[in-house]
Amino acid sequence: MTTSSAKVPVNFIRGWPAPSLLPASKLKAASATVLSDPKLFVPGLEYGPDPGYQPLREELACFLGDFFGVAPDPRRICITGGASQNVACLLQSFTDPAYTQAVWVVAPCYHLICPILEDSGFRNRLRSIPEDEEGMRVDLLEEGLKEFENAKPRDPVYKELSPDRKAYRHIIYVVPTCSNPSGKTMTPARRRAIVEVARSYDCLVICDDVYDFLTWPVLSPPPSSTAPAASLVPSPPPLPRLVDLDRALGPSPHDAASGGHFGHVVSNGSFSKILGPGMRTGWAEGSPALAHGLSATGSSRSGGAPSQLAAAIACEVLRCGALEDHLRDLVRPALQRRHGLLVDAARRELAPLGVEFVSRNWEADGVGIYGGYFLWLRLGEGLPGASEVAKRCKEHENLIIAAGQMFAVKGDEQAVDLDRNVRLCFSYLDEALMVEGVERLAHVLRTWNEPLGPDSQRDQGLNMATFK
Known part of the structure; x- marks a missing residue:
């Protein structure tokens, strides 16, 4: 044996x-372009502005706008050190352990999200919400949220957030498209329902939108490894993001009460799955107020944007069309x-x-x-x-x-x-x-x-x- x-x-x-699948040659060319031009390498090698490398914010706004069919707006985007690092920054800037009641996590969940949530003071306050064929069970989510309605939370006591930031009563964590681990994709109706619940109970929905660019038609038999990409059935149009559904509804009553339109959804994006995890670069997209508040996280204010040189290189890959070529x-x-x-x-x-x-x-x-x-x-x-x-x-x-x-x-x-x-x-x-x-x-x-x-x-x- x-x-x-x-x-x-x-x-x-x-x-x-x-x-x-790593685009080393494309990154090499983009790096050579950036490091050969003082107009690019000086800002790329210096401390960056808190919201991140501005040219990348602008390129991303157009790239995401074209892909998802929404009007581009760089003010809605904050450059991050990747999706995982950004969850920690979101929790630092938009929760308070004394005020935020619980974190509601789709189950099965991305297993490494739990330590990030616990590190922000939510140990023993993570709650499972199972999936069905349409995604996270919104009926069970709302039942759980109602249990906290009679609680009288204290004002935020550990963090000074106002006026740039706020504390949400609850956090909801989901991977709406091609969820890790289940592979399930939330239906449009379920996406709208989660947004409506979040707006009713003052929740911030953190959406790990890291697989939206990686979808394809199911072919049988599978295509040959030598089949040209142009011969394959085109990728489908994306489903609406929760952040776009929330924005279309305008300010909620909780937004008015907090003095600014922070919104109730943030799209957590990353170059890890589409360029390479070692880039350690991503983006958050929400309302302009939320993006600005996220940029006010203490570590960003101290060190500047968390991935400035990598952001400059990613910007060049986007600008010249190499990213879309690589994906397609x-x-x-x-x-x-x-x-x-x-x-x-x-x-x-x-x-x-x-x-x-x-x-x-x-x-x-x-x-x-x-x-x-x-x-x-x-x-x-x-x-x-x-x-x-x-x-x-x-x-x-x-x-x-x-x-x-x-x-x-x-x-x-x-x-x-x-x-x-x-x-x-x-x-x-x-x-x-x-x-x-x-x-x-x-x-x-x-x-x-x-x-x-x-x-x-x-x-x-x-x-x-x-x-x-």
Whole structure:
């Protein structure tokens, strides 16, 4: 029997872009342009203004306006050090531990968001809200918010926020498009409902809008790796962002009470998935008041914009059209193919064993659409739990998979049962290894009740007793 250590490792957890998807040549050219022109490298290498590198704000406003069909306005944009860093800044600038009641997190959730929320004083105040086929359950969200209506919060006591910033009563965290880990995309009706609830209960919705540019039509069979991008079905038009739905409604009563139109949604964007995580650059888009207030975060006031040189390089990649070329010609076709290969392998190897998954998360003009980085599996009732499956995969197949409990909301883990779920990432692995990894997972499930050998008899007995 081949031992685990003798097998090539297959890691389905790593949610990175594959090395082949990194635009090194485009970034090299953009860097050479920036570092050759004093008009670009002097502001790029100096402290930047609090809201960020102004040329990038302007380029992003046009890029986002064209993509989402909204009027561009650089005043709505604040340049950040990436999506994760910006969540921390948003919490510093728009919450107060004595005033903000709770943080409502979609479950399953992006697992690394919980420590960021806890670091801002919300330990034991994170609340799970499950998804259904349309996205976060707004009915359960509103039920939870109503429980706090009779509480009389103190004024903010730990932070001096006014007049540039305010504290919201609640924070809501969602990934509306191609959610990590479930891959689900929130319907337009559900997006409007969340915005309406947020406006009623003085919530700030933090939307990680990091996958909106990474969607594609589901083709069967998957396209060849040599198929030209121009031959593929064009990407679908994007669904409306929550931030645009909120802006269209104008100021809420809570906005009037706070003395400024801060709005109730912020779109948290990042270059990590579309250029490279090492850029450490992103943007926040909200109302002009919210963008200005975010730029007033103490660390930005002290150090200037958090990613000034990287922002100047990203600006040049945008300005010359290289980013759109990169997405159209390389990233989307590659992810489309990888997703198709993974789905085909899962359909062939796992579905007959009782494993369920969704291969498309919405439709546009009758064509199934998928996007993001992840495929979310559900193990059938006759199969063992995901945590035990993950353990055996690692020990006997050198296969690393993410069991569902990894994506439970910290402190509220029991609210949503995730131990029949597994997340597989298709963005990073070599294509052949990705398919082999599915075959290894299928082998573990198929042979679950077979003896594993003398070194594993004790563990096998425990596992069989658990899952009879």
